[in-house]
Amino acid sequence: MGSDCLKVTKYFLFLFNLLFFILGAVILGFGVWILVDRSSFISVLQTSSESLKVGAYILIGVGAVTMLMGFLGCVGAVNEVRCLLGLYITCLLLILLAQVAAGLLIYFQRDALKAEVSIVVRDLIRDYDPDNQGKKSIQDAWDYVQDQLTCCGWTGPQNWTENEILLNKSLTSYPCSCSNGSVDFQPKSGFCDIATNKTVSVADWPVYRKGCMSNVQNWLQDNLGIILGVCTGVAVIELLGMVLAISLCKNIHREEYSKVPK
Secondary structure, three states: OHHHHHHHHHHHHHHHHHHHHHHHHHHHHHHHHHHHOOOOOHHHHHOOOHHHHHHHHHHHHHHHHHHHHHHHHHHHHHHOOHHHHHHHHHHHHHHHHHHHHHHHHHHHOHHHHHHHHHHHHHHHHHHOOOOOHHHHHHHHHHHHHHHHOOOOOOOOHHHHHHOHHHHHOOOOEEEHHHEOOOOOOOOOOOEEEOOOOOOOOHHHOOEOOOOOHHHHHHHHHHHHHHHHHHHHHHHHHHHHHHHHHHHHHHHHHHHHHHHOOO
C-alpha cells in the first residue's frame, strides 16, 4: 500500500512540474515579448518607460527560474532524491513569495502606469518627426496603434496641434495614420497634406475623432490581466507542487525506514 501511494504521489508531482515548466516558459515568453515587440503599443513604452523594462527583466528571470525549478522537481520526483526535493520545496516557497509581491506591486501600480503612458504618448506626439530616423521605430509603432485602433491622438486629434511641424505648416497637414479613409491611397505614417489655400483647423482634417486613450488603457488592462492570470495559475501549481513534494518526502522517508533491519 505504501509503495503504491509513493508511486502515485511521484507521478502526480512529475505531471505538476511538467505543467509548471510549461507555464514558466510562458512567463519568460511574456518578458521577451515586451522587450522585442516592435509592432504594437508595447514598443512605444519600451523606449520611454524604465519600469516596463525592469518588469520585463523580472518576468524573464522568474520564468527562467520557474522552468529550472520545474525541471529539478521532475528529476527529484522520478529519482526520489530527498535532498533535491528539499531544495525544490525551499526554492518554490521563495518563488511563490516573490510572485505574490510582484503581483501586488503590478496591481497597485496600475494608475501610475496609466499616468506614465499618458506622458509618454503626449511627448511622442509633440516631438513626432517623420525625418527623425533615430525615433523611427517608436513613431512607426504609434502610427500602427492609431491605424489599427482607428483613433487619433491621446484624448483626440487636437493633441496633434502641439506638434511643431504641423504648427509651422499652419495645420495644412495631418498625421496620415489618423486618416478615416475618406481620402484614397493614404500612406500609414508621416504627414499628409491638405490641398487648400484656406485657413485650416483640426475640424477640417479627414481623421478619426476619437482619441486612443481608452483603447490603449483597455489594451494594457487586458494584457496585464493575462500576465497576472498566468502568474496566479503558476502560484496555484506551486502550492500543489509543494504539498506533493512534502508528501513524497514523507513517503520516501517512511519507505526507507521500513527497510531498516529491526
